[in-house]
Amino acid sequence: MRANFKYNFSWLAVMVIGFVAIDACEFLGIINAFIENMLVTIGINIILATGLNLIIGFSGQFSLGHAGFMAIGAYATGIMTQTIATPLGFYLSMVVGIVIAMIAALIVGIPTLRLRGDYLAIATMGAAEIIRILINNLKITNGAAGLFNIPPLVTWATVYVLMCLTTIVTVNFIHSRNGRAIMSVREDEIAAEAMGINPTRWKLAAFVFGAGTAAIGGSLHAAYIQTIAPGDFNIMASIAILIIVVLGGVGSITGTFVAAIVLGALDTILQNFGTLRMIIYSLALILIMIFKPSGLLGNWELSFKHLGTHQRKEQSIHE
Amino acid sequence: MQTFGQQLINGLSLGSIYALLALGYTMVYGIIKLINFAHGDIYMLGAFWGYFVINQLHFNFIWAMLSAMIFCALLGVVIEYFAYRPLRHSPRITALITAIGVSFLLENGMTYLFTANTRSFPQVIKTVTYHLGGLRISNIQLLILGTACLLMLLLELIIKRTKMGRAMRAVSVDPEAAQLVGININHTISFTFALGSAMAGAAGVLIGLYYNSIDPLMGMTPGIKAFVAAVIGGIGSVPGASVGGFLIGLLETGVQAIGLSAYKDAVVYFVLIVILLVLPAGIFGHKTKEKV
Known part of the structure; x- marks a missing residue:
């Protein structure tokens, strides 16, 4: 952790600069409500896709059920903030959502993570559909009509801060000893097992971690959009998150950011095309695929550490 | 007993539709390991083709179904050529996303061209309901069941008895070895897509006749259920897909009959997960050993 302190600090600085930049644009009126909505959607998608990328890209498990865990977070917030309509209530509901989503992920994951590849995808898809x-x-979720008039307890700033937080935590998790264990399972399960790594345990860890981030995304979605219905969390929603991960590059967090921004912008631009929108999309x-x-971006990662070593290498060549 | 028999008939007719669709999934997966998400939309296009040739060209049922099968077969080959062939050596998840893209394209293209409205399918065959010992069975149900069984039998014969079928089996076991013994992989894969899509086209016309309504998004849910059926039966296995399809159809109508229709999809997925846990390769699937 201490070794990565410098890089984490650099990233924190980038994030603060980003925050100030968006705030300044908001203040100057460059960002209107329409663009703000787009930015928040991008932010929530980044949170969701980062968690899914951890599962697919780093632990190598193919999950098609991310929207199910997102639904748990969204409904936890939707139900709880109707009685406790304060920011504290929102964060409380988010924590409750994360805990329930993680428990659900454990229940789903323990049996199904024994399956491989496409079978796992279908099993997780089934589990999400069951949720x-x-x-x-x-009754408590108000059935197919869904929940509306959820108190608006989330601004773009909340989404931004939580997006940065989940990304920092996820990236540090990937670069920790545990993250290396997870990646070794992806590379070769049998070899990892021979090195004393319990594959099921680490696959489960990645799956549960991903489910937790999905719940955060769901909570933010519920509190920002203020209306949720079960139909928002169907297979198509899971696929939309999967598309961000694959488009950006499986195993690249930077790619996830780029893809979420590109797709968010594309979606906003295509609004003008009406019904042609989905055809172009x-x-x-x-064509991209x-x-x-x-x-x-493939599995390329923007990293201060690599930038640093790259420069040092060049220097040594010059010397 | 009477309701049981009635549900059995309803379940079998619905199941034969799923079985026809599941065959396409299972063959394509068996040969190139791709979940062809666009398969359900080919079924939708088959139904729309039937709708137009019956309304505009006044085809009778047999010709409508045969022409829909040919149309869908061509469509399947074209989709494979343009969308999946360039990706044959890329990661499988990429091909999957492309398949999802094709599915979106077909659904939204049809919505754009023909609006999202539900259309009523022309009833070329007059529905006659027979009463057999208290059971109601319509001629449409018999037709669906008969056609589906006939097509499945035909498919089984093609795969087991013809040269092309032998090539298909060879490619699905080992594509490289198949190439070494002189099998043209591209032709074989195109042929597989043609066969599977033709089955989907037939299923589309049959479901139009049975449910009497079609719309551009009708392929989504049955597509996913048919894939579930293929997985339950053991993906890559043709008899497995048929059995899985009938099983899902019976399960769905059974759950509906005991008054839990809101949970019918949940029960299907639950059974899927349980079967995958007990028999990880499905009912008829081969268990592959892990190699170090």
Whole structure:
């Protein structure tokens, strides 16, 4: 942790600069309500996709059920903030959402993570659908109509800060001893096991961690949009998050950021095209995948550490 | 007993639709390990093709279904050629996202061209309901069941008895070895897509006749359920897909019959997870050993 302190600090500085820049634009009126909405959507998508990238890119497990855990977070916030409509209530509800989502991930993960590849994808998709159908039929969640008039307890600043927080925590988790264990399971399960790493345990750890971040994204979504319905968390929602991860490059957090921003901007620009919007979107998706199969950034990562070592190497060559 | 028999008939007719769709999933997955998300939309296009040829060209049922099968087969080959072939050697998740992209394109393209409205499918065959010992069974249900069984039998014969079928089996076991013995992989994969898509086209026309309504998004849910059916039966196995399809159909109508229709999809997914845990390769699947 201490070794990474310098880099974490650099990232923190970048994040503070980003915050000030957005705040200044807001103050100067460059960012109107429309663009703010786009930025918040991008921020929430980054939180969701970072968690999914941890599961798919770093632990190598193919999950198609991210929206189910997002739904748990969203409904925890939706239900709890209706009685405790304070910022404290919101954070409390977020914590409750995270805990429930993690417990659900444990229940889903312990049996299904024994499956491999596409079978796991289908099993997690089924689990997420079961969560959605339960929400659709429960009384406390108001059934298929969903919840509305959720108190607006989230501003763009909350989303921004939480996005930075989850990213820093996720990246540090990946670069820790535990993260290396998770990546070794991805590379070769049997070799990892021979090195004394329990594959099931670390796959489960990544899965539960990812579910927790999905719940954070869901909470923010509920409190910002103020209306949620079970239909918002169907398979298509899981696929939308998956698209961000794959488009950015599986195993690249920087790529996830780029893809979320590109797709968010594309979505906003295409609003003007009306019904043609989804046709252009799907064509763009197919073409990017055909011409850039490893995603926009592959597994390249923007990192101060590498920038530093790269320069030092160049210097030594010059000397 | 009577309701049981009735549900059995309803379940079998619905199940045969799922089975026809599941065959396409299972063959494509067996040969190139791709979950072809666009398969459900090919089924939708088959239904729309049937709708137009019956309304505009006044085809009868047999010709409508055969032409829909040919149309969907061509469509499947074209989609494979443009969208999946360039990605044959890229990561599988990339091909999956492309398949999702194709699915979005077909759904939204059709919505753009023909609006999202539900259309009523022309009833080319007059519905006649037979009463057999207290059971109601319509001629449409018999037709669906008969056609589905006939097509499945035909498919089984093609795969087991023809040269192309042998090539398909060879490619699914080991593509490189198949190439070494002189099998043209590209032709074989195109043929697989054509066969699977033709089955989906037939299922589309049959469901149009059965439910009497079609819309551009009709392929989404049955597509996913049919994939579940293929997984339950053991993906890559043709008899497995048929059994899985019938199983899902029976399960769905059964759950509906005991008054839990809101939970019918949840039960299907629950059964899927349980079966995958007990038999990780599905009912008819081969268990592969892990190699170091």
